[in-house]
Amino acid sequence: MSLLRVVGRPMLASMFLAGGLESVRNPREVAPAAEPVVRPLVDRVPVLPDSTEQAVRLSGAVQIAAGLLLAVGRMPRPAALALAATLVPTTLAGHRFWEEEDPGRRAQQRIHFLKNLSMLGGLLIAADDTGAAPSLLWRSRHAAHDLRRDARLVQRSLRAGARPASAVGRVRAALPR
Incomplete structure (x- = not known):
């Protein structure tokens, strides 16, 4: 303080x-x-x-x-x-x-x-005066921002993992059984 x-x-x-x-x-x-x-x-x-x-x-x-x-x-x-x-x-x-x-x-x-x-x-x-500690409003805004960022990262990683799996599925479908 x-x-x-x-x-x-x-x-x-x-x-x-x-x-x-x-x-x-x-x-x-x-x-x-x-x-x-x-x-x-x-x-x-x-x-x-x-x-x-x-x-x-x-x-x-x-x-x-x-x-x-x-x-x-x-x-x-x-x-x-x-x-x-x-x-x-x-x-x-x-x-x-x-x-x-x-x-x-x-x-x-x-x-x-x-x-x-x-x-x-x-x-x-x-x-x-928050006493140099972030206010609850600031914390909630930044928590929401971090959640949105994490959700975008999960979405990107799912898409990145889905592309090779999709390509493998197409190749498998094209191969004779």
Whole structure:
């Protein structure tokens, strides 16, 4: 594993571990800001808890679990996708800069929104990172290519073996019995 992955994954995960712990410990502080985003999600996804506080806790728990997995390099691709899935509603709930009236607070919220957008980009890159090992898609394409090549070789060898056998059969048929 590359040194950049060993160092970079825990660094990327650190924000989610800290934020997830805070969400699990104190969901009441985040719940009012999360309400406008959680309510439509709960209406569309029936498996989510009805309570905004419980949804915030669930998101925090996912961030802790996926953050730990990403930090230690276990299942980093699914962990990065899980973190990305929690980051979108968190960003939309917590950094609604377009609703701020005060220019200073608007600028601060815009910075946090863009920071989260940058982290989302890093998570998407981590989710696509195969760690220098070929992806399943690449492996399947190359396996199919190898099978086609092997089938052509078998076909050619059968044809090559059939030609002399065919010639022998013609000669035998022409000989008197």
